[in-house]
Amino acid sequence: MASMDIFNSDAFHTVSLTTALEKIPYKPQFLNELNIFEPVPTNTRSIAIEKRDGFMQLIPTSQIGAPPTQLQDDKRDIRNFSTRRWAKSFTLYAEQINGIRQFGTETELMQVQAEAARRLSRLKDDFDLTAEYARLGALQGKWLDSDGSVLIDWFAEWGITPNTDVAFAFSSSSINVNDLCKKIARGMARAAKGGFTSSTSVHALVGDSFFDALVKHPSVELTYQNWQAAEGLRATQATVFDAFYFGGIYFHNYRGTDDKSTVAIGDNAAVFFPVGVRDLFQTAYGPAEFDPWINTFGQEQYALTIPDRDRNAWTKFEIYSYPLFICSRPEVLYTGTAS
The missing domain is CATH 3.30.2320 (hypothetical protein PF0899 fold)
Structure with missing residues (x-):
């Protein structure tokens, strides 16, 4: 019969869980499938964005020996923006896996993995929906929070x-x-x-x-x-x-x-x-705030487990993301x- 000790296996370590999360089938979303948001992994959650207004000029004729017309530098504007944090979790209690037994070729570990994957898939659907919402906002020049409040107005930031x-x-x-x-x-x-x-x-x-x-x-x-x-x-x-x-x-x-x-x-x-x-359009991804991801290049999503160390009554599964949706x-x- 399955017990909470099953979460001490390698299958539920943070790195293994994050890798497994990436293998959950993606729920189709139109803006994601258009593939217009270039992913930009970074190893910091502060992103410098440069806006450069390049322009072309006609070159006037000049006399032989006269100095050439000097090329004018592009107008440049560099701003710093921070990635934001999305986080959501669920808790799997000991009593919920108490009745899981080995069945046929499926071990107890495999069945608990399947239950955890089912719930993780629901979390991932929420993250994917939130990303679609953010992309839709970026197409209108804004990054909106889930309540509709404006996180970044790209028109205002660039004075447009x-x-x-x-x-x-x-x-x-x-x-x-x-x-x-x-x-x-x-x-x-x-x-x-x-x-x-x-x-x-x-x-x-x-x-x-x-x-x-x-x-x-x-x-x-x-x-x-x-x-x-x-x-x-x-x-x-x-x-x-x-x-x-x-x-x-x-x-x-x-x-x-x-x-x-x-x-x-x-x-x-x-x-x-x-x-x-x-x-x-770009999406910058900052690193997670936990080991082993500090100072590494960001991933789209991170998953980890938090065990109940006092009573061994539950294990909490958490997903994090640190995106910045850029227009x-x-x-x-x-x-x-x-x-």
């Missing part, structure tokens, strides 16, 4: 005024949706300067009502019908409600949490962002509203 919200008056049949899309894409490209390359694409996460109004608009409807008829073009169908390319923009009907509030896009809202702009160029971001 957010772009004016673009009105999509779908109720009017006379508006040219393609022109609105081109306006956003061109403004984004100009703001990104040299960061916008031939491989860069523009994407939008939109709410249900926005998407429905978009594809039903007279200037869009025929294109959407042709898009639907073409097989194999909508590769993201499995992770979003629907997707559609129009006016140089990939529109994704974003599916957040089923309550449409915890992680969600407003029904009539749209968030526009580029994919393929170098270093635009280095919020001036390229746009929002829209359907009406």
Whole structure:
């Protein structure tokens, strides 16, 4: 019969547990699958971020023998930001494993491992959901805490005024949706300067009502019908409600949490962002505050066990993460509203 001594085995040591945590199947999340947030492991929880405004200049003609025009240095701004701490735990009590016995080819250790893994998987789902929420905020130039409070406003940090919200008056049949899309894409490209390359694409996460109004608009409807008829073009169908390319923009009907509030896009809202702009979105990971991870490069998540040393009545499992979700160029971001 299993006892609390089972948690003294190598399978439940902190390093082994953290490695096992990384093997838990990842719950699919659209923003994670877009792969636009570059992971940046660091060995400190204080991160220096440099914003450099590079620009190009025309070179004036000059007389032979005249001194060349001096290259002007880029404007640079370096700020320090700190990673934040996410932590959550559960407790496995002795009475909860009291009835576990060896069964068939499964040892008691294997069965307790399975129960611990099941609960760890639930914790990991919460961490993954929180990361998706943070990424969604970063696409809007902010890092938000779980209660909606602003941890970092990247517009304010860099002294940038957010772009004016673009009105999509779908109720009017006379508006040219393609022109609105081109306006956003061109403004984004100009703001990104040299960061916008031939491989860069523009994407939008939109709410249900926005998407429905978009594809039903007279200037869009025929294109959407042709898009639907073409097989194999909508590769993201499995992770979003629907997707559609129009006016140089990939529109994704974003599916957040089923309550449409915890992680969600407003029904009539749209968030526009580029994919393929170098270093635009990053996630820095600081090291854990415990041995054996002090002064090591950060990992996405850490797991450890805390035994009840007084009564041996329980073992606590804890997961920690020390992320910083970065938007280095919020001036390229746009929002829209359907009406």
